[in-house]
Amino acid sequence: MEVRMVKVLKDIMSANNTIAAENSRVFNERKVLTCNLMASPGAGKTSFITATYNAVKDRTPFAVIEGDIASQIDADKFAAMGVPVAQINTGGGCHLDANMIQSAINQFGLPDNSILFIENVGNLVCPASYKLGEQLRIVMSSTTEGYDKPYKYPAIFTDADAIILNKIDIAHAVEFDFALFEKGIRALNEQVPIFAISCKTGEGIQAWTDWLMNRKTEIYPGA
């Protein structure tokens, strides 16, 4: 039983990685900087993408792929702002995979030279295993979840290219221990930048978007 499961998982992972590599090639050709945003339910992913969009929209085209098990609550918000957006409903599935992204790319007006945010299903576990073809893996945690997430969900923090700590405006009210949070991350990922932000007050958004725009210039010089 266990062995069979592993075998099939290996096949799934191999097929996923092949499609992820194809997606990556498309993104590179079209100079799309793709960010795979992963977080717990309710960490503030949609608010964070919205804050990022508002901060960079005068400097870059922008698009969003929304991943949810059900509903299109978040996609409707971006459509209302005029952002090109595709909705993926996984129908019970606990993560996005590269095949879903490949289908989505061809079904909405993804602009060239853009920043594409992929909002993964709210889950700190399963999305860590599935590459989508992204250049940047962004992991968000929020102060209300407590300091111990890196200790309990290590895989997703280990591979992150940037870590966002949201809801710092209520860090004091929830007695968030930043030192222990950072210590947990550093044990897994020595170099990753950590951006402490509040989507509500706007604190920290500029430092984050400066880093993001710099990454875009480094990855696609002259785009």
Place this chain on the structure above:
Amino acid sequence: MEVRMVKVLKDIMSANNTIAAENSRVFNERKVLTCNLMASPGAGKTSFITATYNAVKDRTPFAVIEGDIASQIDADKFAAMGVPVAQINTGGGCHLDANMIQSAINQFGLPDNSILFIENVGNLVCPASYKLGEQLRIVMSSTTEGYDKPYKYPAIFTDADAIILNKIDIAHAVEFDFALFEKGIRALNEQVPIFAISCKTGEGIQAWTDWLMNRKTEIYPGA
């Protein structure tokens, strides 16, 4: 590919249900009321079990099985309080399954006639699919996650026997919309009781534990 995965998943589910039924038989024989607690990372599961324990410890034996991908931070807390506790580390796995529980039952001093809390891996998706042999499925959400969790993660709310809304002491600060939260739940699960609580202030804990102790008496009269 897709078909093969579904086939194996069916085998896994069938094997899991068989072991869950065995666990259920053991719990019934020993008159153990087992609660499978499921929530997002950081919703406050451990604080909630602690508050429940403190409210009922003079009326019932109590035990805990802790499920985590890694670490034993939470199990250490219960051990320090003198509560019989078993730690399961899934080593990357995104949910507990019935086999893990079967192993755990035999490896720690689970008291007869007790309330057993199983703290599942923090995840609003995958644990919904795996029965453990529990009598009660308890789903917790917290105000800081936003009102929309029942809309986005419907499966786990549909099967719940009780829903706990935690962190109501900061509901106002995070502008939590209780009416929309309740509406989302009622669309999935008409009868389920919803307990709004704060583990920090203790608000709502008595109503919740009264319900829990009543359920124990109903399920095991005279125990």
